[in-house]
Amino acid sequence: MSNLIRSVLLILAGAVLVACSGGAPSMPAQTPGKPPVAATLTVGLSADAESMDPFYVNQAAGWSVVHAVFDHLIERDFESRLVPGLAESWAVLDDHTLEFKLRRGVTFHNGEPFNAQAVKFSVERMLTTEDAPNRSKFTAIDAVEVVDEYTVRFKLNRPDGTLFDSLTSRLAMLPPGYFASVGAEGFARAPVGTGPFRFVEWVPDSHITLAANENYWEGSYKGKPQVAKVVFRVLPEIATRLAELQTGGIDLMQDLPADQIATVEAAGMVVLPAETFQLAYIMTIADDANLPTYDVRVRQALNYAVDVDTIIKNLLAGYGRRIASPIGPGYLGYNPDVAPYPYDPAKALELLAEAGYPEGFETVMDITTTDRSDTAEAVAGQLARVGVRVTIRTFELGQFNQNWIERKQSPLWQVRWGNTPDPQSIGMFASCTGWISRYCNEEVTALLDAAQATMDQQERASLYSQAGKLLHDDPVGIYLWTSTQVYGLSPRVRGFRPSPLLAIIVSGITLAE
């Protein structure tokens, strides 16, 4: 029910906002009688953090807090390059050993020193925290060896080239002494990290308050804190976030829908779109010989039949680029020479006829209540023009995922996947061994497995590039577009840079008066 309300609400909110701004175009966006709050940056999140314990965080909203309170050994900067974090440098000693040289003079918010012991503790806690959502990304680590106060070695049980990527956001460095004294629950109530902001308060579903860490170390890509206080407010309803942005209740918000951009700009706010590494697909079942989508020609035909650029232009306000494979723009191994399928319904009809479906066929597409239904309907409408008649079924996210895991999904299903430029997770759905995969191409599988087990990033890029070409020709689904995160900013916000990790990095932000 709440989802229905939500969609109706979005539409109405749009109408209301347009009506309000249209009715009084000259009304200035000012806040009479409201005292200036120069020292406090207020951010509107579309969801609450899952936890204040970084090991339990797995969504963008929570990452914004994690990146403010904690640091990682390696970080991914605003250009999505791997840059030194709490490790000043790292080296691959051999296929089974990584060495990290740690930054000196860094202390946790409670004064505890950051050193090799802290790294050892953090990694070991991750490996033993069975319900930590990202634990499986680190299982290649067998042991952490403390070489000296500022040098650690990871002993691996298998070569794993994806570790560097995982270390950038999934393994925050924790203070062992403090953790031992307060325990896991105490830590989640009052977390302590080395990051640019100290934790002050978390009122679940309401707000998270942080205060500047004046002793934040020099040289972080995040920059030193520029405001005394940051408040993350949890505002799941888009209409509420927009109203708060217009009235100065928040300075910065995420997840601005494309259809609200004009309204927000008309109200004097700044709109900042940022392309992310999240890619949109219509996945297809390609491993069931009873289905039309088993035939590679059918899957190619589906790609030719969808006018992706028109959907991007009309439904996504132009934000998004058509993709050619799961190795999207900016990904490790992205190959710009592999061009996306052009819109060519004649070619699609030809391929369908070759595959034995001259009259097309009937099929079903699953979507979740948390994803957009308008794009799915647009795709279905275009497929109908080449005779592929699609019925859309909507599921709640949990049921949708469960269907996927249990291989009970429909032949088509709409998905957004990926949040880092490392294609480490595409094997899940695009290889013969991926456990939620409905696709099997031996060559692709061999390339993805090799890329996973290679420590040399150049070599990995080359392997992914080859896999991308094969995945284009033998598509795992209909390749749609790169997702764009659109931020709405109050005009007084300065120095905000969108992170490719979807988190809002608050430390570089200042507020003008």
Place this chain on the structure above:
Amino acid sequence: MPGYVFQRLCHGLLVLWGVSVIVFLLMHLSGDPATVLLPLDTPPEEVEAFRHKMGLDRPLPIQYLFFVSRVVRGDFGYSYHYRTDALEIVLQRLPATLRLAAAALSFSLILALPAGVIAALKRDSFFDVAVRVLVLIGQAVPGFWLALMLMMLFSVRLRWLPVSGYTGWRSLILPAVTAGSFSMASIARLLRSGLLEVLGKDYILTARAKGLSSTQVLTRHALKNAAIPAVTMIAIQTGWLLGGSVIAEVIFAYPGLGYLAVNSIGYRDLPVIQCFVAVMAAMVVVVNLAVDLIYAWLDPRIRLYRNDH
């Protein structure tokens, strides 16, 4: 009277037991919580380990028995999402919802009681027509639309009231009006029609004939008898409001029980949902018990009739 109260209490307990069974079963009809809580790329063995740890791999009747035996000890389990005691989370949110429910109910009663009474007394007058139109609007306007309109007008345009969150009594006004407008309309309508019916009765004529003033007729004879449907409606609305007005709470980001329930359903946070429903059901049972007592006071026939059985 004690027998009557005891009988109502037993009914309440029966309702609570029924609620526990239904809630427990319903939650298992829509998928596996493990698939919501863990990321999609979690390997199957880790999903299994998680299911085992949370007891989700046991047969349903066993899970139910565990559930009930824990619940009677006040232990609703550990919230998957909030990673703390489920009862603690629900009780933390309870004051905010009670505050909003009280504000919404006060808003609706302050408007509905005089509106209903005056409209009935001045039947077909301009005031009566105005009340009837307002009541129609109050019942027909969807809550989310009203909430957005109020927000756009009083918060964005006029800047009189905060948009969302809770920063003091001013934050209560818009959510309370949103949550209370429907009950205001229903109570006013029922009170008006109840009074109209009673005012046409013979005993009112008798009361007037024996020389009582209009006020005395109204307060001592008419209102008491006309109040039963209105009291029923107030009780139903109170139950709704105690459950947290989901729409008002979500739109105004007001951290109460309704908001918690919606989030917990999204996260499939079973312990919190079960705890929420149990606490809710308990409160509704208490409200109903209070209403049964009020009925008995308003109309002795009710308590005598029940005692005969």
